[in-house]
Amino acid sequence: MAKHSLDKDKIKILLLEGVHQSAVDVFERAGYTNIEYHKAALSEEALLTAIKDAHFVGIRSRTQLTEAVLSHAAKIVGIGCFCIGTNQVNLAAAEKLGVPVFNAPFSNTRSVAELVLGEIIMLLRGIPQRNAKAHRGGWLKSATGSFEARGKTLGVIGYGHIGTQLGILAETLGMRVMFFDIEDKLPLGNAQQVHSMEQLMSLADVVSLHVPETPQTKEMIAHAQLACMRKGSILINASRGTVVDIDALAAALKEEHLAGAAIDVFPVEPKSNTDEFVSPLRGLDNVILTPHIGGSTAEAQENIGIEVAGKLAKYSDNGSTMTAVNFPEVSLAVHSGASRLLHIHRNRPGILIQINLAFAEKGINIAAQYLQTTADIGYVVMDVDSDQADQALIELQAIEGTIRTRLLH
Numbered sequence: 001m002a003k004h005s006l007d008k009d010k011i012k013i014l015l016l017e018g019v020h021q022s023a024v025d026v027f028e029r030a031g032y033t034n035i036e037y038h039k040a041a042l043s044e045e046a047l048l049t050a051i052k053d054a055h056f057v058g059i060r061s062r063t064q065l066t067e068a069v070l071s072h073a074a075k076i077v078g079i080g081c082f083c084i085g086t087n088q089v090n091l092a093a094a095e096k097l098g099v100p101v102f103n104a105p106f107s108n109t110r111s112v113a114e115l116v117l118g119e120i121i122m123l124l125r126g127i128p129q130r131n132a133k134a135h136r137g138g139w140l141k142s143a144t145g146s147f148e149a150r151g152k153t154l155g156v157i158g159y160g161h162i163g164t165q166l167g168i169l170a171e172t173l174g175m176r177v178m179f180f181d182i183e184d185k186l187p188l189g190n191a192q193q194v195h196s197m198e199q200l201m202s203l204a205d206v207v208s209l210h211v212p213e214t215p216q217t218k219e220m221i222a223h224a225q226l227a228c229m230r231k232g233s234i235l236i237n238a239s240r241g242t243v244v245d246i247d248a249l250a251a252a253l254k255e256e257h258l259a260g261a262a263i264d265v266f267p268v269e270p271k272s273n274t275d276e277f278v279s280p281l282r283g284l285d286n287v288i289l290t291p292h293i294g295g296s297t298a299e300a301q302e303n304i305g306i307e308v309a310g311k312l313a314k315y316s317d318n319g320s321t322m323t324a325v326n327f328p329e330v331s332l333a334v335h336s337g338a339s340r341l342l343h344i345h346r347n348r349p350g351i352l353i354q355i356n357l358a359f360a361e362k363g364i365n366i367a368a369q370y371l372q373t374t375a376d377i378g379y380v381v382m383d384v385d386s387d388q389a390d391q392a393l394i395e396l397q398a399i400e401g402t403i404r405t406r407l408l409h
């Protein structure tokens, strides 16, 4: 019988920001019952308390897992971002602690693409301002500033999962699709890659942003880039709030250089639904403001819950790290009839030799062994006879450069 480092009911899973019930169901089906569930993000102080004894933490885009927060998480084994973006986690700090971070890279792709497609039609028709006027008792029946999407040019910046989906959907409306990406990308449908962002912006009737938050994308759309956009064109941002200089955008809209915008993400977002939303874009009728709900559909949230909880449970049960965003990726078979040991260490030459020598000296037989590394850490997985597992764990813990070890269920 396999030995356990920790019984499943002792493994605390902390789920924040109202991740979907499907995640709880996956954990419970896998035998993990010690689940602390919060419908919203926690305050910084409450987070430090809750994370202290948590083995797994599940968050969405709001919770910031900084190096300081992670340093309070003495027992943390794995992190799940129940969304696409992982910029809210200090990935390098998690890696140094030997903690893999998982996300759901495509579960809400379609939801974002559909929202943006709808916004393109609404903005080209000038619906937001007509809607606002009607709510105030006005009547703006006019074809002025109202256009079909057919024949217009969509410029996609960041031609990844969402950008490509959006491109395909926009082509079905008869739009011409152009894109800018730092990588050479296979154009889907009739899309065309343009190698200068400013050139793309000068050609497009609608520009939609789908880049991740990185140091390079911080305020990549500022005064100069907005000035390249065609007069009367439209900007959509459902990527990250840091990508656009929001004051520059407000100015371009007020000067009527842009005809409208749809913004789902903001440099500063309210921490909860009861906090005030403050933005220079408030009060501009030609701007669709949405509260970071690009991926918030029933379908996406349910799928995300299943996917990310599944990855965390699999890592906990058998050590698999496939698709981890900051960690060596290892796909592992089940380890029935043996005990599995995980050894995470600082990546330096000779670790495997040290392990194998130590095991040989103690007569510990290794049934299977896997090693994968990144520049900074190494991840060794070994299956050994269950009656030798406790001794093997002691040997592993004594290896110089060890970050953490686990003996699996």
Ligand SMILES: NC(=O)c1ccc[n+]([C@@H]2O[C@H](COP(=O)([O-])OP(=O)(O)OC[C@H]3O[C@@H](n4cnc5c(N)ncnc54)[C@H](O)[C@@H]3O)[C@@H](O)[C@H]2O)c1
Residues within 6 Å of the ligand: 084, 085, 105, 106, 108, 109, 112, 157, 158, 159, 160, 161, 162, 163, 180, 181, 182, 183, 210, 211, 212, 213, 214, 216, 217, 238, 239, 240, 264, 265, 292, 293, 294, 295, 296
């Ligand atoms: N509003 C929401 O609710 C919501 C939902 C999902 C994702 N997002 C955001 O959208 C982003 C994109 O999602 P995705 O799934 O398409 O990601 P992705 O990784 O599949 O695609 C991102 C693309 O951007 C490109 N890129 C990176 N840096 C660039 C730069 N400086 N200039 C131009 N291109 C650059 C990459 O090469 C890649 O092709 C996510 O990182 C996330 O932050 C927001």
Ligand SMILES: O=C(O)[C@H](O)COP(=O)(O)O
Residues within 6 Å of the ligand: 060, 061, 062, 082, 083, 084, 085, 086, 108, 292, 293, 295, 296
């Ligand atoms: O990165 C993402 O997937 C989106 O920004 C969605 O984040 P959310 O789960 O907080 O809605």
